[in-house]
Amino acid sequence: MPGRSFRWLWAxxxxxxxxxxxxxxxxxxxxxxxxxxxxLVSLVTAAVTLPWLLFSLHAGVFADRCDRRRMMVAAVxxxxxxxxxxxxxAWLGMLNLPVLLAGVLLLGAGEVFADSxxxxxxxxxxxxxxxxxxxxxxxxxxxVGNNFLGAPLAGILIGLGAxxxxxxxxxxxxxLYAAAGLALLGMRGRFRLQTPSxxxxxxxxxxxxxFLWGHRVLRSLTVFGGVFNFANDAYFAVFxxxxxxxxxxxxxxxxGYGLLAVALALxxxxxxxxxxxxxxxxxxxxxxxxxxxxxxxxxxxxVLVPTVAAIGVTAVLLGxxxxxxxxxxxxxxQRLVPERxxxxxxxxxRLIGMGARPLGAAAGGVLAAVAGLPAVFCxxxxxxxxxxxxxxxxxxxxxxxxxxxxxxxxxxxxxxAGVGGEGLGGPVEETRAQHGGLQGEALGGVVGxxxxxxxxxxxxxxxxxGADA
Numbered sequence: 001m002p003g004r005s006f007r008w009l010w011a012x013x014x015x016x017x018x019x020x021x022x023x024x025x026x027x028x029x030x031x032x033x034x035x036x037x038x039x040l041v042s043l044v045t046a047a048v049t050l051p052w053l054l055f056s057l058h059a060g061v062f063a064d065r066c067d068r069r070r071m072m073v074a075a076v077x078x079x080x081x082x083x084x085x086x087x088x089x090a091w092l093g094m095l096n097l098p099v100l101l102a103g104v105l106l107l108g109a110g111e112v113f114a115d116s117x118x119x120x121x122x123x124x125x126x127x128x129x130x131x132x133x134x135x136x137x138x139x140x141x142x143x144v145g146n147n148f149l150g151a152p153l154a155g156i157l158i159g160l161g162a163x164x165x166x167x168x169x170x171x172x173x174x175x176l177y178a179a180a181g182l183a184l185l186g187m188r189g190r191f192r193l194q195t196p197s198x199x200x201x202x203x204x205x206x207x208x209x210x211f212l213w214g215h216r217v218l219r220s221l222t223v224f225g226g227v228f229n230f231a232n233d234a235y236f237a238v239f240x241x242x243x244x245x246x247x248x249x250x251x252x253x254x255x256g257y258g259l260l261a262v263a264l265a266l267x268x269x270x271x272x273x274x275x276x277x278x279x280x281x282x283x284x285x286x287x288x289x290x291x292x293x294x295x296x297x298x299x300x301x302x303v304l305v306p307t308v309a310a311i312g313v314t315a316v317l318l319g320x321x322x323x324x325x326x327x328x329x330x331x332x333x334q335r336l337v338p339e340r341x342x343x344x345x346x347x348x349x350r351l352i353g354m355g356a357r358p359l360g361a362a363a364g365g366v367l368a369a370v371a372g373l374p375a376v377f378c379x380x381x382x383x384x385x386x387x388x389x390x391x392x393x394x395x396x397x398x399x400x401x402x403x404x405x406x407x408x409x410x411x412x413x414x415x416x417a418g419v420g421g422e423g424l425g426g427p428v429e430e431t432r433a434q435h436g437g438l439q440g441e442a443l444g445g446v447v448g449x450x451x452x453x454x455x456x457x458x459x460x461x462x463x464x465x466g467a468d469a
Contacts, residue, residue, distance in 0.1 A: 006125040006134060008186035009118075010141065015180035016076060016114075017142045019173035021150015022157070023083075024048075026169040027104060029158045033166065034097045047101055051108035052354040056347040059116040061204045063343025067192040068121040069184055075114035076181040082106045083174035090166040115350070120342035121191055123334060128408075131335070132276040135327045139272035143323075147265040193340050208344025211337075217403045218336055220394040221329060222349050227387045228292070230356040234364030235299055235380040242302060242373050249306045256308070260315045267319025274320075275327035285397045288328050289388060295321040296384035303377050332400065336407045 031044040063071060086103045089095045126134045150173075157168040197204050212218055243250040244257045252260075278287050298321070301314040337345045368376045 003125060005187040005189060006122075008183050009122065009125055010137060011186075012072075012076075012180040012183035013118075013138055014141045014145050015176050015183060017145030018150045018153070019079075019145075019176035019180065020111075021146040022154040022169065022173040022176070023107065023150075024146065025151040025154035026158055026173075027100070029154070030095075030166050030169060031097070031100060033162070034095070034100065040097060044097070044101055044104055046358075047104040048108050049354055049357070051105060051112050052350060055109055055112045056116070056351040056354070057205045057208075057344070058201065059113045060208060060344035060347025061197075061201055062113065063116040063120045063347070064193065064204070064340060065196040065198070066117075067190075068117040068124070068343075069187050069191040071117040072114050072121065073181045073184045075110045075117070076177050076184070079107050079110040079114070080174045080177035080181065082110070083170050083177065087167050087170035087174060090170055091163065093163065095166065112347075116343050116347050119330075119334070119346040120339075123339065123342070124189070124191055125187070128335070132279055132327060132331045135331050136272045136275045139323055139327055140269045143265050143268045143272065147261065196340070205344065208341050208348055211341055212345050212348055215336065215403070217395055217399055218333060218345070220391050221333060222352055224292075224387055224391045224395075225329065225349065226352045226356040228384055229353045230360035230363070231380040231383045231387075233357045233360035234367070234376060237361035237364040238368045238373055238376055239302070241368070242306075242377075243311060250302070250308060250311060252308065260312065263312055263315035264319040267316035267321075268323040269319075270316075271320030271323030272327055275324045278324060279328055283397050284328055284332055285392075285395050285400045288325060288332075288395065289392045291321040291324045291328075292388050293385065295325065296381050296388060299377060299381040299384065303374050336403050338407070 027048070028041065028045060031041045035041060082103050086095065086100065089099055122134065122138075123131065153172065154169055157172055158165045160168055212222060240257065242248055243252045243260075244254060245251070275287075278291075282290065295318060298314050298318050302311050305311075333345070333349065334342065364376050364380070367379060
């Protein structure tokens with residue numbers, strides 16, 4: 001059974017991800033009541049992820065310097081406060097687009113700091129050998145909260161009427177975030193490094209970058225995640241044009257398209273819960289290569305077999321393979337990263353993954369305009385397959401085993417003074433003490449919301465089945 005601290009973290013994850021689902025669905029619906037400009041509505045949507053590009057590296061440093069539980073509590077409660085203010089302005093009839101845009105930016109910034117701390121705190125609550133199973137539970141909880149609880153709740157609340165509906169849509173996630181912060185207070189133990197760095201901020205950021213770039217396996221996985229996010233966002237930016245509407249190839253209705261998102265989420269739940277068993281049977285490296293190769297080839301199905309049934313089955317399989325990859329990618333990455341660099345490395349990976357997404361979406365639109373939708377789908381699948389084949393030459397079972405052995409022995413540890421050092425001096429928590437003070441790393445990124453994924457934090461898995469970054 002999970003330890004006390006993980007159970008409270010898990011509960012907080014469920015509450016905060018349900019809140020994320022309400023925000024993700026509700027904010028665009030609120031925006032269209034304030035403006036009918038596509039550009040302005042898209043700016044509100046972009047404001048959710050923009051803070052990752054602005055603050056992620058700094059948030060990673062703070063996660064390695066501060067008490068990680070307190071950092072999560074502060075960030076989650078800050079998000080609750082922002083939403084409470086927005087709800088009050090809506091009730092008073094003072095909500096306008098600039099106020100909403102500013103609030104969404106602040107919500108995104110809070111998510112960056114909460115997620116960076118969450119990625120680093122999970123290994124302090126679970127023994128090393130149980131991290132993959134714990135990650136699976138967290139990803140499954142994220143999917144349920146975002147897709148099956150939060151999004152429908154937003155639709156119900158926004159339908160209550162103009163003023164009341166908007167107020168409720170903003171107020172409900174505020175209460176959920178507040179409750180998520182209270183749940184985090186149930187965690188017991190020390191969640192701060194014994195000897196955190198106190199050097200210049202830029203120097204700490206540079207150490208995280210150097211470690212990531214100098215680690216062959218982690219570097220390959222990071223590039224892999226960035227390329228996969230680029231290709232998948234190019235694909236899904238125009239996918240709706242292929243399947244929805246009378247002029248599309250598949251002729252799905254908008255409600256039918258919504259069911260595809262449900263199918264994707266159901267597959268993600270199944271995949272996240274099965275990831276640990278698959279890795280134990282086939283090995284981490286082999287499972288990663290296999291599920292991502294299948295994922296890439298599935299992208300061709302809508303082109304080759306453009307039927308509702310085929311695309312529905314494909315959605316389930318895409319969700320499952322993506323979730324397995326998410327759990328294994330982040331679990332492996334965090335088993336290889338020294339605890340004192342966890343926040344910085346995670347933040348760097350997320351920065352690369354988030355940066356690749358808008359570039360991919362733009363590239364998909366341009367290629368579709370020039371060469372047509374099938375060209376986008378084939379190019380995305382081909383790029384993913386090529387990336388997998390290249391990465392499989394580096395991320396082998398032998399390379400992963402050697403890297404894990406090096407990380408576990410501490411010979412690969414990096415101190416804030418350079419390379420080497422005497423141990424990581426990580427925090428002590430009840431579960432770690434019961435299991436011999438094991439130094440392990442795990443998924444996370446769920447208290448604040450991605451996946452990154454990728455289950456990405458402030459985004460349902462069903463929105464973009466890309467690679468974790």
